[in-house]
Amino acid sequence: MKTRMNKQEIYRFLEEKQIWHQITEHAAVYNMEQLDQVQLPYPDCDAKNLFVRDDKRRNYYLITVKGDKRVNLKDFRRRQGTKPLTFASPEELGEILGLIPGAVTPFGLLNDPECRVQFYIDQDFWRSPGLIGVHPNDNTATVWLKAEDLAALLREHGTAVHLVELD
DSSP: OOOOOOHHHHHHHHHHTTOOEEEEEOSOOOSHHHHTTSOOSOGGGBEEEEEEEETTSOOEEEEEEETTOOOOHHHHHHHHTOOOEEEOOHHHHHHHHOOOTTOOOGGGGGGOTTOOEEEEEEGGGGSTTOEEEEOSSSTTEEEEEEHHHHHHHHHHHTOOEEEEOOO
16 A cells, blocks of 8 residues: 655655745644634645545545635535535544544545545535645645646556535
């Protein structure tokens, strides 16, 4: 099994793929309230990430929305046709994505060699300026890149990427 990508490996991966990105290093943040205290270059583009699973632990989903949005899991379930959803455990997060609570990020999907997790991203990230800010598998930095580049990298990896309207 391939080793899990850490922060430096994410940076190197983006360089190798020649993906434009900008890095903001900061103190560790574990929630959106703490991130609000950090000086960010694109505060309206920061992402909130929810790692959820169905009630049978068969299907896993990473839902990514703009930081100021709330996600209603019942509404998401109805719109996407999933079974009842709940947050995945810290153990499942570590086992499947190699992440810890507070560091959930779409880059963790690169640590999922079986592509068990489906990625749902809010289409608002495609609106101008088209950027998204996510952790590089570590909650001590935020990487800014084009949302379309992130989606392309994940599709290339084999992850199912769904562009959806989430309110």
